[in-house]
Amino acid sequence: MKHLIQTTDLNTQEINQILNHAKKYLHNEVSHTLKGKMAVTIFFENSTRTLSSFEIALKRLGASVVRLDVSKSSTSKGESISDTAANLNAMKPHAIIIRHKNAGAGDHLAKYVSCPIINGGDGAHAHPTQALLDLFTMQNYFKDSLEGKRIAIVGDIKNSRVANSNIELLRRYGMQITLVAPPHFLPQTDLDSTSNLSSIIDSIDVLMSLRTQTERHDTQTYGSLKDYAYNFCITKELIKNKNIIILHPGPVNRNIDIEDEVLKDPRCKVLEQVTNGVAVRMAVMEHFILNQ
Numbered sequence: 001m002k003h004l005i006q007t008t009d010l011n012t013q014e015i016n017q018i019l020n021h022a023k024k025y026l027h028n029e030v031s032h033t034l035k036g037k038m039a040v041t042i043f044f045e046n047s048t049r050t051l052s053s054f055e056i057a058l059k060r061l062g063a064s065v066v067r068l069d070v071s072k073s074s075t076s077k078g079e080s081i082s083d084t085a086a087n088l089n090a091m092k093p094h095a096i097i098i099r100h101k102n103a104g105a106g107d108h109l110a111k112y113v114s115c116p117i118i119n120g121g122d123g124a125h126a127h128p129t130q131a132l133l134d135l136f137t138m139q140n141y142f143k144d145s146l147e148g149k150r151i152a153i154v155g156d157i158k159n160s161r162v163a164n165s166n167i168e169l170l171r172r173y174g175m176q177i178t179l180v181a182p183p184h185f186l187p188q189t190d191l192d193s194t195s196n197l198s199s200i201i202d203s204i205d206v207l208m209s210l211r212t213q214t215e216r217h218d219t220q221t222y223g224s225l226k227d228y229a230y231n232f233c234i235t236k237e238l239i240k241n242k243n244i245i246i247l248h249p250g251p252v253n254r255n256i257d258i259e260d261e262v263l264k265d266p267r268c269k270v271l272e273q274v275t276n277g278v279a280v281r282m283a284v285m286e287h288f289i290l291n292q
């Protein structure tokens with residue numbers, strides 16, 4: 001049984017196939033390839049985009065979706081998530097999509113089920129479908145290979161599953177990555193890194209901004225988010241008329257991560273990422289459910 005816990009669960013050929021297939025779904029092409037299939041979504045952490053994106057993707061393919069309301073589920077009565085998963089599995093779903101605050105949750109559940117587990121984000125560890133949709137967005141924009149294209153990932157990289165998954169995937173596609181963060185948000189890395197955003201702005205093609213993951217900080221070892229924004233917010237003044245695109249997985253902290261003005265700028269692809277997310281997840285769900 002194949003699961004999607006992290007980007008390395010897919011080889012490059014499989015990813016190319018999935019993203020090629022996703023292009024078809026960008027134009028709202030209707031397909032009933034998952035008719036008669038049933039998927040369960042179980043999100044132990046809040047989500048706007050990822051949960052609805054998976055559910056819309058599945059429904060567009062004709063699958064039915066059961067959303068487990070975690071606040072009303074038996075995990076809130078003390079049932080372990082592995083028991084919850086084993087019980088869900090006994091109802092024979094064709095896939096389970098899970099988000100959890102603990103890194104490794106999806107991997108752990110995979111031992112108790114006989115259908116694919118798709119990781120919708122586990123702690124600071126991985127968010128594979130977000131990285132796939134980010135890759136897809138850049139490939140669509142640049143129209144050709146990403147080999148040698150330069151990207152700066154800006155923000156709370158140390159606590160970001162989006163950064164983790166993107167670093168693995170974008171490296172594989174030949175992108176040159178620079179991490180931009182204050183020292184307390186920087187992981188141990190062999191990548192280029194700096195805390196001076198304006199020093200790299202002239203040498204990049206893509207800026208990926210990330211939210212400060214305050215929910216994962218035990219203690220606040222830094223000043224206010226306003227202080228952070230002073231150095232790391234993507235502003236009009238910073239990007240001027242440069243030929244770059246701006247990505248963000250959402251939710252955006254306005255004027256902390258990205259300035260209002262920049263969010264309205266056509267170079268900012270945040271909503272395009274959301275649209276692409278549905279198409280990519282359609283192709284991902286087909287891949288995992290139909291190749292079981």
Ligand code: NCD
Nearest residue numbers: 049050121127211249250251
């Ligand atoms: C991210 C997440 O939850 O990991 N958002 C998303 O899935 N679109 C990023 C974040 O919460 O900052």
